[in-house]
Amino acid sequence: MRRFGANIRTFLLALVLGVSVWVSAVSGADPDEVRIYPDTIPLEIVGSDPSLIITSDIPTEVEITLRAPRSVWEQLTALDNSVQATLDLSGLSTGEHSVDIQIRVLVRPYQIVLADPQTVSVILEPLATRTLPIDISLSGVPAIGYQAGDVNIEPTEVLITGPKSLVDQATRARVFLNLDGIREDIDQSNPIQIIDENNSVIRDLSLTPENARVSVPVSQQGGFRDVAVKVVVTGQIAPGYRLENISVFPPVVTVFASDPELVNTLPGIVETQPLELNDANDDITTRLALNLPENVTLVGAQSVQVTVGISPIQTSLTLMNQTIEVIGLTEGLSVQIFPQTVDVIISGPLPTLDALTLQDVRVTVDVTGLGLGTHQLTPIVEVLVNNVLVESILPGTIEVVLSPPVTPTITPFPTARP
Numbered sequence: 440m441r442r443f444g445a446n447i448r449t450f451l452l453a454l455v456l457g458v459s460v461w462v463s464a465v466s467g468a469d470p471d472e473v474r475i476y477p478d479t480i481p482l483e484i485v486g487s488d489p490s491l492i493i494t495s496d497i498p499t500e501v502e503i504t505l506r507a508p509r510s511v512w513e514q515l516t517a518l519d520n521s522v523q524a525t526l527d528l529s530g531l532s533t534g535e536h537s538v539d540i541q542i543r544v545l546v547r548p549y550q551i552v553l554a555d556p557q558t559v560s561v562i563l564e565p566l567a568t569r570t571l572p573i574d575i576s577l578s579g580v581p582a583i584g585y586q587a588g589d590v591n592i593e594p595t596e597v598l599i600t601g602p603k604s605l606v607d608q609a610t611r612a613r614v615f616l617n618l619d620g621i622r623e624d625i626d627q628s629n630p631i632q633i634i635d636e637n638n639s640v641i642r643d644l645s646l647t648p649e650n651a652r653v654s655v656p657v658s659q660q661g662g663f664r665d666v667a668v669k670v671v672v673t674g675q676i677a678p679g680y681r682l683e684n685i686s687v688f689p690p691v692v693t694v695f696a697s698d699p700e701l702v703n704t705l706p707g708i709v710e711t712q713p714l715e716l717n718d719a720n721d722d723i724t725t726r727l728a729l730n731l732p733e734n735v736t737l738v739g740a741q742s743v744q745v746t747v748g749i750s751p752i753q754t755s756l757t758l759m760n761q762t763i764e765v766i767g768l769t770e771g772l773s774v775q776i777f778p779q780t781v782d783v784i785i786s787g788p789l790p791t792l793d794a795l796t797l798q799d800v801r802v803t804v805d806v807t808g809l810g811l812g813t814h815q816l817t818p819i820v821e822v823l824v825n826n827v828l829v830e831s832i833l834p835g836t837i838e839v840v841l842s843p844p845v846t847p848t849i850t851p852f853p854t855a856r857p
Contacts, residue, residue: 469508473552476503476515476522482540486529488563494602495562497526501540504553514546521545526559536561567603570596571612573631573651579619583738584663584693587618588656594648597631601644608635609644614651622665625655663738664702665691666709668729670745674717679789683748687711693738694731701735714745720790723747751788755830758783758800763818763837767807774806777838783820787827799823802832806839814839 480501501524507515515521523543538561542554575590597612614629628650633641668687676682692709696702711727726742760780768774781802801821815836820829
């Protein structure tokens with residue numbers, strides 16, 4: 440019996456040693472790794488009572504740190520939604536609750552090291568609904584000479600849904616409508632707002648519908664009429680300039696006559712007093728009166744603002760055989776350049792180019808710091824007049840030869856013989 444017991448102990452020891460060796464071998468081939476699960480884990484809410492609504496902030500996703508063998512990590516990252524997070528609200532009533540997030544991992548073995556967050560505070564309120572009539576809040580007035588008719592809104596009621604605490608605060612529903620300066624019928628969809636007793640907007644409520652269609656007929660009163668403004672110009676702008684645009688503000692004015700027939704017979708436009716453009720060479724901004732028929736008056740400001748855009752014509756000019764000036768030559772050296780002149784193409788306003796002189800353009804080549812020998816340099820063109828651009832230099836590179844100064848050769852006079 441003693442011998443049997445000794446054998447059993449030896450057998451168990453051998454078994455433990457064998458298992459240890461096997462575990463060590465497996466762990467070495469497939470070691471555990473602690474990582475954050477790389478994909479987004481959305482938090483799914485289940486089991487909620489349809490008669491209750493969540494009024495607290497609930498995180499939309501969860502971050503999970505797992506310990507698992509490398510082979511398990513390979514499977515987890517290869518599968519979609521291999522880690523899932525659930526917030527189960529089954530059986531919860533109104534009030535505040537602390538609910539643990541349930542984590543499900545589809546591949547084993549694993550160990551959850553950290554879940555962020557682990558617990559969520561959930562506030563549940565009864566879900567309430569209520570129907571409110573929709574009021575119209577008007578602001579502004581139509582343009583002079585126009586009047587708005589009756590406002591029509593469709594639908595006339597809105598169904599609000601949300602937490603009972605918010606629904607109970609609602610006192611009315613409203614739609615804003617701005618009539619300021621309108622000249623045409625209104626037919627548009629405007630958002631509905633829910634207002635409390637302090638005239639503040641209540642948010643976080645569901646509205647059915649969210650918008651209401653508002654329509655308002657707008658008509659012009661008798662004796663009033665809108666007409667376009669036509670600018671009358673005389674004369675020509677200065678040579679070398681072009682007329683870019685003529686604009687008028689307001690482009691449409693309202694006129695009035697006690698006899699509606701007087702405004703109804705207008706051709707749809709009204710002309711300004713003449714705008715003189717003789718020899719103009721710059722933008723013009725001025726106000727002009729309008730030529731109106733007798734017994735027809737202008738509603739509002741009695742003049743219009745006219746803006747005229749005038750700019751010089753852009754052109755180009757080629758300056759032939761411009762002499763090149765050498766700068767930066769070290770004392771004691773001589774220089775030769777090939778060629779000695781270049782052609783320069785410039786562009787700019789026509790009046791500026793017409794007035795350009797030879798003294799306004801300087802072509803240089805800088806040899807500062809250069810040693811003896813032949814150099815290929817790019818000439819520099821300096822235009823001493825604003826708004827003129829150098830487009831091209833022909834040729835673009837010149838040859839510069841730097842050499843020692845040339846010492847003159849002295850020829851002796853022949854000696855006279857006796």
